[in-house]
Amino acid sequence: MDQKTRDDLLKLFQDKLNEAMKFYLETCTRCGVCTEACHVYASMGQIKYIAAYRHEIVRRIYKKYFKRRGKIWPSVGEARELSEMALEELYEAVYSCTGCRRCMVYCPFGIDTQMIMSIAKLLLIGAHTEPEILTLLTDTSVEKGKSLELFKKGFLTGIKNLEKEVVKKWKIEAGETAIPVDVDGADLLYVALAGAVPAAAIFNAAGENWTLSFFEAVNFGAFVGDPTKTKLILDRIVDEAKRLKVKEVCICECGTAFRVMKQLSGKQPFEVSSITEVHARYLREGRIKVDKSKFREPITYHDPCQIARNGGIIDEPRYILNCLSDDFREMSPEPKYNWCCGGGGGLVALGEDNLDFRMKSAKVKADQAQETGAKILTTACENCHTQLIDLNSHYEMGVEVKFLSSMVADALMQ
Amino acid sequence: MWALHDTFLLPTVRRHNPIFWVFLMLFHISFLLLITGHLELIGDFRIFQIAQHEVFLGKGFVGLILSISLLFFLFRRFVSPNRDLSVPEDYYLLILLFLTVFFGSQMDWARRWYDYGNLPIVEYREYLSSLLYLKPHLSSDLTSSGHSFMLVLHVFFANLFLMFFPFSQVMHSFLSLPMNKLRRG
Amino acid sequence: MTEDIKVDKVVDLKGMPCPMPIVKVSKGIKDVEVGQVIEAITTDPGALADFPAWAKTSGNEILKTDQQEGLIKFYIERKA
Numbered sequence: 277m278d279q280k281t282r283d284d285l286l287k288l289f290q291d292k293l294n295e296a297m298k299f300y301l302e303t304c305t306r307c308g309v310c311t312e313a314c315h316v317y318a319s320m321g322q323i324k325y326i327a328a329y330r331h332e333i334v335r336r337i338y339k340k341y342f343k344r345r346g347k348i349w350p351s352v353g354e355a356r357e358l359s360e361m362a363l364e365e366l367y368e369a370v371y372s373c374t375g376c377r378r379c380m381v382y383c384p385f386g387i388d389t390q391m392i393m394s395i396a397k398l399l400l401i402g403a404h405t406e407p408e409i410l411t412l413l414t415d416t417s418v419e420k421g422k423s424l425e426l427f428k429k430g431f432l433t434g435i436k437n438l439e440k441e442v443v444k445k446w447k448i449e450a451g452e453t454a455i456p457v458d459v460d461g462a463d464l465l466y467v468a469l470a471g472a473v474p475a476a477a478i479f480n481a482a483g484e485n486w487t488l489s490f491f492e493a494v495n496f497g498a499f500v501g502d503p504t505k506t507k508l509i510l511d512r513i514v515d516e517a518k519r520l521k522v523k524e525v526c527i528c529e530c531g532t533a534f535r536v537m538k539q540l541s542g543k544q545p546f547e548v549s550s551i552t553e554v555h556a557r558y559l560r561e562g563r564i565k566v567d568k569s570k571f572r573e574p575i576t577y578h579d580p581c582q583i584a585r586n587g588g589i590i591d592e593p594r595y596i597l598n599c600l601s602d603d604f605r606e607m608s609p610e611p612k613y614n615w616c617c618g619g620g621g622g623l624v625a626l627g628e629d630n631l632d633f634r635m636k637s638a639k640v641k642a643d644q645a646q647e648t649g650a651k652i653l654t655t656a657c658e659n660c661h662t663q664l665i666d667l668n669s670h671y672e673m674g675v676e677v678k679f680l681s682s683m684v685a686d687a688l689m690q
Numbered sequence: 691m692w693a694l695h696d697t698f699l700l701p702t703v704r705r706h707n708p709i710f711w712v713f714l715m716l717f718h719i720s721f722l723l724l725i726t727g728h729l730e731l732i733g734d735f736r737i738f739q740i741a742q743h744e745v746f747l748g749k750g751f752v753g754l755i756l757s758i759s760l761l762f763f764l765f766r767r768f769v770s771p772n773r774d775l776s777v778p779e780d781y782y783l784l785i786l787l788f789l790t791v792f793f794g795s796q797m798d799w800a801r802r803w804y805d806y807g808n809l810p811i812v813e814y815r816e817y818l819s820s821l822l823y824l825k826p827h828l829s830s831d832l833t834s835s836g837h838s839f840m841l842v843l844h845v846f847f848a849n850l851f852l853m854f855f856p857f858s859q860v861m862h863s864f865l866s867l868p869m870n871k872l873r874r875g
Numbered sequence: 876m877t878e879d880i881k882v883d884k885v886v887d888l889k890g891m892p893c894p895m896p897i898v899k900v901s902k903g904i905k906d907v908e909v910g911q912v913i914e915a916i917t918t919d920p921g922a923l924a925d926f927p928a929w930a931k932t933s934g935n936e937i938l939k940t941d942q943q944e945g946l947i948k949f950y951i952e953r954k955a
């Protein structure tokens with residue numbers, strides 16, 4: 277690695293060093309309490325998958341270039357040069373971490389591994405060694421927003437096709453549009469992933485004055501860890517919400533999108549909620565009713581890390597499930613300590629390249645789900661859903677993996 | 691409030707590693723007592739005389755507990771997976787502290803348990819305050835007591851530790867509270 | 876209509892949720908030479924907007940889009 281590249285990368289590193297980050301880098305006592313926290317370590321038992329070990333890889337570079345002690349006496353903290361080798365280690369550390377922050381609830385100081393890993397992600401982007409596909413997805417997403425007019429037609433055609441599906445399955449009152457788009461002054465802006473069918477059915481049943489966003493919720497910028505692009509993808513939803521003057525922005529079943537929207541959008545004239553919250557609200561207020569006899573088999577729920585542990589949505593899904601079934605079985609350990617599905621942080625989007633790793637690293641998750649004896653495994657995140665389906669076939673768990681919102685839609689009484 | 695709870699009672703450690711937690715609590719509480727004890731040596735400032743009795747609290751057990759927990763911490767780090775997580779800094783710190791505490795306690799034990807009796811507290815106090823005024827002055831009573839090498843070593847290691855302190859992970863003592871605040875949001 | 880496009884490889888993306896179609900098609904296009912054409916079949920309605928955007932980003936060209944009963948077919952030429 278030549279001097280110039282290194283300087284550029286260190287500049288990126290420097291940008292990341294705010295107060296909180298410095299605290300995170302300084303404070304770890306390497307006490308090892310977080311050892312048991314990581315599902316990857318728990319499943320595979322390799323030292324390199326311990327949260328603190330992941331930090332150390334970043335921390336060594338920090339010590340080397342940003343601390344005097346790293347210059348005077350590097351070996352005392354095992355300070356390490358930023359080299360190609362180091363980049364490889366960073367890659368290993370960061371693309372085996374789902375950013376689930378389970379380790380954060382273990383650590384006596386609450387050190388946020390995900391945040392430290394964001395340095396690593398940025399360095400990898402700087403060195404052009406990040407997973408290509410994530411950047412491609414990010415750029416695609418950015419591109420779509422940039423030339424909205426160009427793609428609007430395609431989008432609208434897609435929606436028209438979907439509407440037929442909605443109408444086919446659920447009754448709809450005359451004069452209503454099944455999937456409204458671009459409604460000025462709507463109450464609720466729904467940010468979906470492609471395929472808004474069940475959500476649309478529920479919104480209509482509840483008589484919500486809603487409108488569908490042009491943009492997809494998922495923020496690939498956050499997966500690849502590029503702050504500029506993350507912001508770009510986020511801001512256009514914020515802008516749309518402001519333009520339509522909505523009161524509430526509802527994020528579909530996508531953990532990353534929800535957390536990015538909720539925690540990075542700053543103070544806005546609208547509320548941010550997850551679709552699970554909205555559904556629970558409809559049920560509580562009696563705006564929709566569900567048929568309990570629809571699902572007779574035992575159900576368990578996987579808390580998506582970004583929605584439950586990191587987003588605080590824990591009671592709502594349980595409320596919904598208790599409306600849907602008499603046989604809801606909680607996983608153990610409880611939500612705050614729930615095992616990650618092993619697919620977060622962009623790992624699922626890497627597809628087959630890391631399928632083997634994803635399956636091995638999530639063994640604890642598969643075991644945890646099976647222990648409940650449930651036949652239906654439901655969740656509220658697209659990423660988790662995909663990962664759980666993969667797990668189901670890999671470990672022959674014999675469960676049916678479903679979206680919580682689809683279950684609500686299927687059990688809707690009309 | 692919860693941040694304080696998290697900071698001082700370490701609930702996460704208790705949940706996940708109870709034995710470690712016991713030692714940690716013992717260690718940190720003892721350490722606090724120890725600091726209070728040292729403050730007494732600086733006799734010139736009345737405000738520091740929080741607990742007015744025989745210089746060091748805990749009848750010598752504090753030193754013992756500290757030494758044992760430090761050894762525990764040290765050996766803990768020799769065992770995988772902690773071994774692979776640790777960097778030399780962690781070992782140096784522990785060894786340094788152990789040596790400081792050990793020699794410090796020797797003086798204490800000598801006086802209390804083996805009835806040496808001739809280690810005068812007043813003299814320590816004098817020495818320390820003379821240091822503070824930048825006029826080192828050693829009373830001959832101290833140097834002649836036969837335990838002087840203990841004192842010298844104790845002071846030496848303590849100084850090394852204090853020098854190392856701001857650059858090491860023990861800074862967690864100051865950072866812990868803001869960090870836990872951060873987590874609790 | 877499709878006869879005039881010679882398809883070198885078919886990528887079946889039926890039933891895959893977003894973003895898998897894009898992931899798979901990015902891989903699929905690497906399997907053919909520059910100038911050759913792949914046919915991607917998807918059921919994902921979002922693809923109608925995603926694919927053109929992807930093509931623009933990755934520098935490939937969508938020659939034709941074909942919509943049938945619940946299916947969308949893209950004919951994509953590898954350009955880069």
Ligand code: HEM
Nearest residue numbers: 305306307384697698721763780783784787860862863866
């Ligand atoms: C107030 C909040 C504090 C918390 C939450 C805390 C937590 C911890 C933890 C988890 C360890 C385990 C590290 C290990 O095994 O290596 C530790 C070790 C230690 N703590 Fe604290 N501590 C606190 C305050 C302090 C204070 C005030 C001091 C005094 C200077 C101190 C000095 C030490 C020392 C010397 C060690 C052993 C260092 C080592 O293991 O290398 N701590 N502490």
Ligand code: SF4
Nearest residue numbers: 314373374376377379
């Ligand atoms: S954030 Fe999750 S995946 Fe990453 S180190 Fe912590 S526990 Fe492991």
Ligand code: SF4
Nearest residue numbers: 304306307308310383
């Ligand atoms: S629990 Fe926290 S302080 Fe302890 S090793 Fe892990 S990250 Fe470091």
